[in-house]
Amino acid sequence: MKKSVKLLLIAATAATALSACSKAPAKASEGSKEGSAYTIGIGQFAEHGSLDNCREGFLEGLKEEGIEENKNLTILYENAQADGGTASQIVNNFLSKKADLICAIATPMAQAAYSGAKKSEVPVIYTAVTDPVAAALAKEDGTSVGEVTGTSDKLPVEKQLEMIRKILPDAKTIGILYSTSEVNSEAAIAEYKAAAADYGFEIVEGPVSAPADIPLATDSLLQKVDCLNNLTDNTVVSSLPLILDKAAKKNIPVFGSEVEQVKIGCLAAMGLDYVDLGKQTGKMAAKVLKGEAKASEMNFEVIKEAAFYGNAKAAENLGITLPAELTDSAAEMFKEIKQ
Template sequence: MKKITKKMVTAGVAATMVASLGIAANAEEATYKVGVCQLIQHEALDAATQGFQDALTEKLGDRVTFDVQNASGESVNCSTIINGFVSDQVDLILANATGALQAAVAGTSDIPILGTAVTDYATALDIDDWTGTVGGNVSGTSDCAPLEDQAAMILELVPDAKTVGMLYCSAEPNSEYQINAVTEALKKLNPDLEITNYTFADSNDISSVATSASESDVIYIPTDNTAANNTEAINNVLEPAGVPVITGEAGICEGCGIATLSISYYDLGYTTGEMAYEILEEGADISTMAVQYAPNVTKQYMADRCEKLGITVPDDYEAIEAE
């Protein structure tokens, strides 16, 4: 029989202690449930949600689960979804788009809330003294590309324009924010421009409002969720009318525009996921986290529409490959 020495016993006890500590460490690894409220389904918001999930999954693996719900463009649905997340005691809420963010802020002051695809947090949350940080239990990322550059793009591509139509949803405060900023920038570039707002309340009157807007020399559509979900209806009116459309993001541009100054919504969501990791795993204080912006913007265009309209596109634009 093999003799058991004191050294062997000591080694065995040490190994057992190490194994026990390993089990305890694994047992103490936190798991998280994250609620995702997405205002409406369209390409940009879908990409932001995917980027957010990918970032957290890459860092946490199966220690994070997601409850992803779509509000179908209805603010009342956002409130219902958020109330469900609060009842389920999720560890963090991703509010994808302005309506979702507003519902989340109204629904809880305790659970950390990260917004994404929100253009201007001060406008969305009625903050007067904006400093770049929301405070409380809220932070996130903004999808706002430089609005002065978007205004310059309108006149760069349609330099002879005398009338500009602003087409957007009146129910989306961030759309109005963008319209006001682009209008101001256009007036500085060309004080003689005639600028008219064409607003629709929801998807039911988009076609009729687009028809009214078609008398413009060029049309601008901001990062508007209702417009993004109805680009086919807009294009069915404006393309036959031969009216060029400049848009606030690539998804709308692909559907009905000629050019855009765009960001990557996937990258934006990914950045938001990294912020979530800092909050959940590293104990970051969300109240001090500044709202972050997309690091890069790209001039993009739709080659076929530009060719049909006879629009010359500068070399620094990238073609959007239509699916």
């Protein structure tokens, strides 16, 4: 009887050892390049240069904080192609895959992410959100409404108007196309309208409800204005090549709001560096992932410095000379239009 018990104990000990051995490789892989300590879902609302730059900068910011893809980070990336319903589906997919954090790029994506993740308490870190307060992602004092925070790409409206006046001293009307479904654009329009008179301008609005509205809205607006000024409106930016082509045929300048828009043919912009914006966002996300702070404990952040970007080829095509006081201090001047 004693011998049987002894044999059973030996067998049980061997089984435990085998079980431990079978689990060992999985545990080891968590610290290896193949495994990952964190999973982040990156949801991008639309496909265009400035948002792509945000994503690139976000990953750079994480890497600088020791969180790097293929080492200790798994990235789930999806693009909503400027569709609100798709944005919500993307968030649900990230939650089903147990993402530790969601990075939401652009205002509609951030709103969908916070709404979808609120009950799960998965933190949302956003970037390229023009007005977090208007988007109901932050309170008036900048504090968070929940487990959500990030960075704002608030436009330097007065600096932009000042730049346009220097380049077009005789201009009176500025046309702005914008999507009525994007609160970021409505907030920017309100700010432009409030400041325009101080620089001798009148703002003429061109509201659209869908990308299909843009061709006719552009044609209508071009008949009423001396120039167009582009926002960071995701719906409109996606159709910017079309807008630039129509404006060029009427020899009407189009001003951008950031570097990528100037690269593809906007005359100039007092804009932000969206890679830097994304990098700042990545560092905020790293703090949350490492447990150094909760998203709800961090105010949203703003990049305050804007720089001049100009396109010499666009200026030549329009017969415009960009003032030396702008070009001499430019962050970057482009000699060709990127196709």
